[in-house]
Amino acid sequence: EIVLTQSPGTLSLSPGERATLSCRASQTVSNSYLAWYQQKPGQAPRLLIYGASSRATGIPDRFSGSGSGTDFTLTISRLEPEDFAVYYCQKYGGSPPITFGQGTRLEIK
Amino acid sequence: DVQLVQSGAEVKKPGESLKISCKGSGYRFTTYWIGWVRQMPGKGLEWMGVLYPDDSDTRYSPSFQGQVTISADRSITTAYLQWSSLRASDTGMYYCVRQGSLGAYFDYWGQGTLVTVSS
Numbered sequence: 001e002i003v004l005t006q007s008p009g010t011l012s013l014s015p016g017e018r019a020t021l022s023c024r025a026s027q028t029v030s031n032s033y034l035a036w037y038q039q040k041p042g043q044a045p046r047l048l049i050y051g052a053s054s055r056a057t058g059i060p061d062r063f064s065g066s067g068s069g070t071d072f073t074l075t076i077s078r079l080e081p082e083d084f085a086v087y088y089c090q091k092y093g094g095s096p097p098i099t100f101g102q103g104t105r106l107e108i109k
Numbered sequence: 110d111v112q113l114v115q116s117g118a119e120v121k122k123p124g125e126s127l128k129i130s131c132k133g134s135g136y137r138f139t140t141y142w143i144g145w146v147r148q149m150p151g152k153g154l155e156w157m158g159v160l161y162p163d164d165s166d167t168r169y170s171p172s173f174q175g176q177v178t179i180s181a182d183r184s185i186t187t188a189y190l191q192w193s194s195l196r197a198s199d200t201g202m203y204y205c206v207r208q209g210s211l212g213a214y215f216d217y218w219g220q221g222t223l224v225t226v227s228s
Contacts, residue, residue: 035214037154044204044218045154056216088154092214097170098144098156 002027002091004101012109019076021104023089028069033093036065036074039103040085048087049074076106084108111135113143113205113219120225121195128191129222131205138186139163142208144215145179145190149201159208160188168211195226 003026013019023034032052037045047056049065052072062077076083089101116130131143144159158169162181169179181188188205203222206215 033212033214037215044221045215046218047214047216050214050216090154090214093212097172098212100154100156103153 001097002029002099004089004091004099006087006089006101006104008104009102010105010107012107013079014109015079015081017079019074019079019083019106021074021076021087021106023067023072023074023101025070025072025091029072029091029093031093032068033091034065034067034072035090035092037088037090038083038085039088040082045088079106081108111207111217113207113217115203115205115219115222118223118225120227122228123194123196123226125195125226126191126193127195127224128189129203129224131188131190131219133186133188133207136207139183142211142213143179143181143188144206144208145177145188146204146206146215146218147173147201148204148221152201157190157203159211161211162186162188195224197226197228199224200226 005024007022034052036049039045053065064075066073086103086105088103091099112134114132139162142159145157147155157173158179160167160179178191205219207217
């Protein structure tokens with residue numbers, strides 16, 4: 001089973017700043033089957049990025065994903081107030097199980 | 110619009126049984142996999158298992174195999190997650206999710222069902 005480790009655990013930034021979130025896998029993620037989700041308090045998660053770099057429908061272009069192999073990054077170019085949330089990376093594809101990282105909390109500084 | 114609408118919050122005692130539901134609409138229910146995800150209080154996301162409504166092919170995470178049962182009723186486009194004997198450690202939020210294929214990412218999520226197990 002592939003283990004995903006996200007860093008940092010908590011990121012404190014101000015609106016307008018750039019956020020860089022990391023997700024490292026214990027083994028190569030084949031075909032870049034890596035997704036990112038955003039979860040706001042009291043809400044279900046929502047899909048942001050799939051295939052490491054493809055934005056889901058309706059996701060603003062300030063969100064971008066990159067990486068391959070074992071190292072992946074979610075970048076938010078200019079933080080908006082509504083972007084402060086918890087972000088999870090996910091390895092999918094092939095046979096189950098599907099695994100998640102432990103999450104990065106993005107908080108207002 | 111694609112929607113996954115889950116049943117309401119439940120409060121149960123240890124040892125009781127429970128079945129929660131997830132009704133899909135706005136898409137062809139039988140041609141997408143439906144999965145379940147657990148989130149324990151203040152914790153992260155855990156994939157539990159997935160079912161293909163067209164033929165009821167079901168796969169479970171090793172962590173949840175034998176602990177829960179996933180099923181579906183195609184006639185009413187509804188998937189289910191059930192427990193035969195709840196434990197306090199089953200307390201958490203449960204989300205149903207849609208997957209375009211086995212092992213795919215989750216493109217739609219239900220709103221969640223909070224299950225509380227307490228004596």
